[in-house]
Amino acid sequence: MQRVAVVGVGQTHFVSHRKDVMHSELCFEAVNSCLRDANLSIDDVNAIVFGVMDGFDGVDCLDRWCAGAAGGYGRPFMRINTAGATGLSTGIAAYHQVASGLSDVVLAVAEQRVSESLDAQSILNTAACPIYDRNIGGTAITLGSLPATRHMGLYGTTHAQRALVSVKNHRNACLNPFAHLRFEVTVEQVLQSRLIEWPLRLLECCPRSDGAVAVVLAGEHVARSLTDRPAWIHGAVSMADTFFYGDRPDVAYRDNLAVAARRLYRKVGICDPRKEIDVAELYSPFTSLEIMQTEALGFCSEGQGVRLVEEGVTWLEGDLPVNPSGGVLCTNPIGATGLVRMAEAALQVMGRAGEHQVNGVKTALCHGLGGVLQFQTLMVLGAEPR
């Protein structure tokens, strides 16, 4: 057992379609930039953990092709896929590998080229049972719209309140050079954008992005020798729930996330998340989900998520900025997205986030989401080892 820290991150620019490079070259870009960031060479890396979700890239088991570009020849190599949660699961698997003491330096890499599929939704639908569930017309967006409707009914949340989340995240994305959608929007524009699935409008939904991200993790001894300011991993949890959406207590509550959060806070010794967490990078592909996630994570009480954004708490200058990178609403390379959250959280802790740096970050939370709002992954990083 040993303490573990993030010592470097690398991201590609996220765009709709990276036509200029192949899958393996895209992976190489992120890995190279990550190793440069950590001042390491691939020879210093003991093992690779690779995350991608199958189906979107025009290639099955993309890890096999990208293994070389990720530096995986002649090295231990582990392939992760937990649907949308893949990215952070990849980070957690790498964390366990270093914490086990078996490896000192592990590289976590995640990539997705959603552009290679003509229609990502038709691929996502193959996850559902072909006899019972596949033909009911549900989509990934339903997972944002159903809870949004329920939230409106229960707490009187308005379209304009949800639109504020979009305004905030788009503004943040303009400060993040790697973000996919980099333009500011107004509440008016959000409300007038095309209706996607009631009540969600275009600017309340994430794009589909191409890109790759890499994070390098090191054991305590190596981490201290590499940098004065690593991002220490305090703890991580993941959480599985039933596939059957109708079996959940209520679509407006992210019950599984609340349980996962409580377990994580107990593990890392957080009593008051609102006070003790300085910044959060959440897997929020829809405005509605960000609001509900902040409630489930205990940043406010149930139904009060809109207050946080209305009162400016979750804005970049606020008390507890949420998605200062622009988040998933502006960049979503599905299987890589969770690892982007971890990379951004680490950058915030290391004080190297650039223009979207939050002042004085001591503790950062990152989150991954997969399946039918079914898999939740969480990790806390801190400026001091725990």
Place this chain on the structure above:
Amino acid sequence: MDKVAIIGTAQWASAQPTSHAFYELATIVAEQALHNAGIDRGAVDAWFMGEYDLSVGRTASHMYTVPAAGGFYQDEIRIHDDGLFAAVQAFLGILSGEYEVVLVVSTGVTSETCQDRLSTYSLDPFFVRPLGLTEAIANAMQAHSYRIRHNITNIEGAQRVVKSRTQAQLNANASVWAPITVSEVLNAPYAVYPLRSPEFAPYCDGACAVVMASEPVARRLGRPPIWIRGIGWANDTYHLGDKDLAHLPALEKAAEMAYHMADITDPPRQVDVAELYDVTVYHEIMASEALGLFEKGAMHQWLQEPLSTPGPAINPSGGLIGGRPAAAAGLIRLAESVGQVMGRAGRHQVDGARTAMAQSMSGWGNQRAAVMIVGR
């Protein structure tokens, strides 16, 4: 280093396409493995799945299998590779101090799709996929290279098939166990030239689950646990043209790592049983040589039945020739190894087995390999 134990296993296999949904197999083996371990679902901290998606025609297939295996409101992760890789990651999860008890589950329902056709989708679409290469062709190329390199005749290959089928007949969990003769093998149709269909491991439907526990938990349960003595896993080049096809370099690396951890310096003497991932009968030989259990090209020396020959017993279960349920096949090698060192393998029990080794491979030209050594 802390110790990790295996406290229960379960296997399920069927030669006929199963009438169960693929995730129901996860329930069957998870329940049975927990029962065999003498614990209930509530004692499990985390679920480690080892499964491929497209082999059941779906993306994110673990959305169904994790809850079906009992993974509900607890930690989960899915390794998108052979089940033995999930076992490796599970072992690391326990060593990291994060978990006390974990359940490793792997399902392989190959009857849902055409596995060989599917394999072409993991080839890059620009350079290699248009060639029409499939996994079976790649494996046959490896087998053929090995045969030429070491002057192995097709009769010797056929004798290996007979040996594996004979062993599979003793294994209640094998799905293909019909006896076969050398002349039947030699007269069987070619699957991929120059290999005939019985020389390939036949796909089947199956599943496997393994329960692992930290040392304190394993000791508390009061039964003699089986300890994981060493692990190794590695990856090699994706491009077939970049390597010597007659070798398995990833497996050599993985073996080196596992032997180092298990403090094994003389594998032929210190390993009693090896359960190998024989996608063709020749891969059984290549693997046993890559693991240092026999000298390279020395196949002629060990054509006898594994239960009676001196040295490590190779695939007493019949190996993959007895059935290959995709991702579950490697985890089944681990369950078999555990069965051997517990002395509960049944009719294919190797006398006095104290140390056993499970091995699996995946990818193009078996670019990736995992090894786990277990012992009493």
